[in-house]
Structures are given as C-alpha cells and as structure tokens.
Amino acid sequence: MLRPGSAMMIHVNGLGYAPQNLARVVVWEWLNEHGRWRPYSAAVCHHIENVLKGDSRGTVVLGQVEPQLAPYIIDLQSMHQFRQDTGTMRPAQRNFYEPSSAPGKGVVWEWENDSGFWTPYDMEICVTIQNAYEKQHPWLDLTSLGFCYLIDFNSMTQTNRQSQRKRRLRRRMDLAYPLTTGSIPKSQSWPVGTSSGQPCSCQQCILVNSTRAASNAILASQRRKVYTGANGAPGTLTLVRQSNTFAGTTLWSPTSSVSSGSAKPEQVQSPATGTTYPRVPALPAPTPASGQNNLNRPGPQRSALVSTRGSIPPGVPALPVKNLTGSGPVHPALAGMTGILMCAAGLPVCLTRAPKPILHPPPINKSDMKPVPGVNGTCRKTKKKHLKKGKNPEDVVKRYMEKVKMVPDEDCTICMERLTTSSGYEGVLSHKGIKSDLVGKLSKCGHIYHLLCLVAMYNNGNKDGSLQCPTCKAIYGEKTGTQPPGKMEFHVIPHCLPGYPEFKTIRIVYDIPAGIQGTEHPNPGKKFSARGFPRHCYLPDLEKGRKVLKLLIVAWDRRLIFTIGTSNTTGESDTVVWNEIHHKTEFGSNLTGHGYPDPKYLSNVLAELSAQGVTEEGLKD
Secondary structure, eight states, rough: OOTTOOOOOOOTTTTTTOOOOEEEEEEEEEEOTTSSSSEOOHHHHHHHHHHHHHHTTTTTEEGGGGGGGEEEETTTTEEEEEETTTTTTTEEEEEEEEESSSHHTTTEEEEEEETSSSOOOOHHHHHHHHHHHHHHSSSOOGGGGTTTTEETTTTTTTEEEETOOOOOOOEOOOOOEEEEEEEEOOOOOOSSSOSSSOOOHHHHHHHHHHHHHHHHHHHHHHHHEEETTTTTTTOOOOOOOOOOSTTTTOOOOOOOOSSSSSSSSTTTOTTOOOOOEEEOOOTTTTHHHHHHHHHSSOOTTHHHTTGGGHHHHHHEEOOOOTTTSSSSOOOOHHHHHHHHHHTTTTTOOOEOOOOOOOOSSSOGGGGGGGGGGGOOOOOEEEEESOOOOOHHHHHHHHTTTESSSOOSSBBOOOTSTTTTTTOOTTTOBTTTTTTTEEEEEEETOOOEEEHHHHHHHHHTOOSSOOOEETTOOOOOOOOOOOOOSSEEEEEEEEEOOOTTSSSOOEEEEEEOOEEEEOOSSSSSTEEEEOOOOEEEEESSSHHHHHHHHHHHHHHHHTTSSSEEETTTOOOOOSSEEESSSSOOOOSOOOOOSSOOOOOTTTHHHHHHHTTHHHHOOOOOO
C-alpha cells in the first residue's frame, strides 16, 4: 500500500506502454555517494525532456541551463551522468509523480545547512512533506522514510530526534516540473540502436560509442542465426536476454518467436553456449524497471525492487562492483562493458548492489565519551586573535641563510636566472639591505638562491616568520597555514575500528562555519562556504594513535588542517578543503579509501605531519 503523497505506480502492459490518457510529472534524479536519489531542478528537467523528444539516445549538456553544472552531461542511452573534467560517473533515472504532487505544483521544500545555504529535500521526502502540509498536520515524523527527523510546520523547523539539533526549513514556489502524457517509451537498456546525434569527442563518449558499436555488432550477428526446433524443422529464435540489474534484481526481456515448439515454457536456452537456465516468472509490470539504465522507474518501486532479489536464477554470474569510485574487485567501467557484451551475446549477467559505507558509529551517550588518556582537554578553538602578525621579510630570510664563498654557475630555481647574475626580481622588487645579486645558502639543506628571490617567495606566502625550501621542502621556523577559525573536539568512544578489535576509538570532530576570507586567503573580503561540517574522523585508541592525535592538535593550532580553495570532489571554489593531511572519515568500512582497516595509515599520516613541520619536537610536555 502506497503512503500518501508518494510517486504513483503506473501499471503498464507487457509491451511496456501505459494507457494513452495517463498524465504524470517527470522528475530526473541522480544517485549520490550516499545512495540517495537527488532531483535535478525543474529547469534542468524541462531541458532533458526537450532533448529526449528529439533524440532518445542522445547526450544532454546540463550547463546549457545552469552554468554551475557546466562539467556535467547525461548520456540518455546508458542513463548515466558524467562529469567531464574528473571522469566521475553516476547513475541517473527518470521518475514519475502525480500532477497534484509537489513537483507538479512547483513546490520545493528546503532545509538550511551549516553554511546558511538552502538545500532541497529528496523529491520523495518533498512530496510527503507537502502532502502533510496540505492536510494541515501540525508536524510530520520522517522515521518511516528512514530519517530520524521531526518536521514542525508551526515553527518551520526540522529537529534531529537523536541530537535534538534544530534547523530551519522553508517552502518556496518554483517552476513546475514537466508534465508528460501518452505512452511511456520502452526501457532504454543496453544494447540499443545507434545514436542519431553528433558524437562527442570526450573520453567518456568515445568509450560509450565504441562499446555500443561492439555490442550492436554482436546483437546483429545473434539475430541472424537460425536454430533447429525439436522436431527437426528450422525455427528462427531471436532471443536476446537483456539484464537490467540494480539492487540485486534481474529483468529478463525475451523477444522470442519460435516457429515450432522446441523449448519448455519454464526454461530458456542460451544460443551461444547451449546452457539451459530456468526462466524467471514474469514480474508485475511496475517492478522490473532498472534503477540505473531505465527511463521509466516510478518512485515507490524502490521497495519493490528489493523484494525481487530471490528471482535471480541460479548460475547467473554476478560481477561484484563495490562502489562507484573504482575501489572494488572489478572496476565499474570494466564490469559495465563486460555485462553489456555478455548481455548482447545472450548470456545473463547480474551486477551486485554497491554496498554502502559505514560512516558513523552507533549512537553514543555523552556519559560514554571519555577524555583521551595523556591528552589535556577535549576541545581546541582557533580564533582570529590567535593569528600571528607578519615579520620583516628581510630579517626572516637572513635568519636562515648563510654566506656563500664561491657562487656556483647554475640556475636559481626560483627566478631561473644564473646565480652569478642579478635576480630576476631586480626592478620588480626592491628591499633595503638586499642587493639584487646577493646569493645565500639555506642553513639546513644547503640549497642556494638569490636572497631577493627568497624575499619575493616569502611575500607571496603566509608571512608567518617561517620559510620553506622550494627544492626539498625543508621547513625553517614554525610553519602556519590559512585555516579559518573553528573548533576541534576529541574524545574516546566505546567502539572498535576494523583492524583494531582490542582497542576503543578516538573520535575527532572538526567544525568550521562559513565566513569572510581574510587577507591571507585567495579572495580577501569574499564569502567562503564550509560544506560537510561538522566532520567526524577516527583513530584507534592506542599509543601510536594518541601520538597522531597530539600532532593533529599541534597542526590545528598552527592552522594546517584545512585551507580555503577549490574542492576536488565538487569543483566548488572559495570553500573549506583538506590541506594535505589525510584523515579517516569512514568508521566501520573502507569502501571509499577513507576508512579502516589500513595498517599503514598511522605511519603515513605521521609522515604527512612531518612534511608540514609538525613533529614530536614540537610537542609540549
């Protein structure tokens, strides 16, 4: 039984068509790294639908509608979203809702994140909230949808039932999502016909087009084969088994025409190998839609898909794709191409569902959180008053330099001029007491530079009284960074990390709010965002783990943990990002590479801290 306000279930006939007079709202969605289907905006969905009408196997350039989506395209044939600058690939789907639901009316429900920006809810949740709002319910419990939140319509807030943290929410009107009527086209699943559009020259499209050509060639050859029936009469069997698989389900799409009865109704024979597989009973019409490569998957089928896992026939090979980042035993692209070719050859294939990472431990009471042994306190704050004032550049450079008796006839690696000539910064930069041809040697590493070049390099840095050799990265003085103000908390929780079953866990919580960039940041005076905070990180509670924590506290005090720059994950600029000191943010698994077990992590992070000048010598007893 459907819950109120959910996407409607469309009953289709055996050919995959819906009644001609049925109208529904179309919402396109993409699958994020947490396994949630996130909706595109109404404007983007209108654009996709327009492209779909012209070429159902074409490519949609999302940047034509929203400039911030410029790197993204959607391949309608494979039903994947590609990010062209990073190569990231995510499944996309076409979902349907009732015209009277929230997307049909242009209603958008959003919650306020830590940076003060408004984030839209998943469409399924948005529909449920709007349904309760229209019925004038005073509140709505989202537990039934898998979220421990309580929506209060009177105060327009969202409350976390575990932490009791409240966030503001709002309801706004936007463009209504596109409305479609008539028949739903057949599922577009691999392999399909050739594309009618102009091919794209990017790496992703070259790979897709080459794979299409290979699969279509195999499909054509299989269709031309003639097989003999049981009674000896020739019979044409055009049986192509296409496996639309996601979340552990399998869709069998036989289009067979046997001129003389030869096969039992409960069995199907592979034309390529002769292997006999049990035929899967016909599934109800709304259920067999694939989550990845199907245009027509109604919303409530998510639960129906899970219930069909038992329909996978015995002997069907499963390609275990762990996740979308390629860290599984079979690379997603290789597994996808293998599945395509096996499918085209008439062989069944089933891709197993990608397991979800375990990011957080079970709920913990405050009384169970204990101080870390050997570490003073449980919290450190960094404020603007902690920032060190700049020092005279000439004094800083001269402090770490030694005189050179014989100047070698080689290049200065900063200005690329010969050391025996004047610095390349002559006339560009002038400082009292430093001549343009003056040369010195760094005291610890011995690398030689023009003193004026080192002054120029210092002026382009953080001006904190420290100097770093541009050749070997040796640090002179105490290096500090440009981390914005924030808070660092740390405590021991009574849970074990994978690989450390005998030890408890040190949890570190970083929290940095959004703000205005300072003079040391890339764009002074401009706002910066802080996504994903508070961020939780984990260490094993053993001697080496406590040592790492102590050094991380030093790095935090020196503002080296974070910086402001461009995110490698989202491409967003002017945002808080990690600063070359890796942290483990995945508590109970290691699917993303940021979790445990990882026996080399503690040694690696100590080396990274040392490269930033944070060593045991800097620890205060």
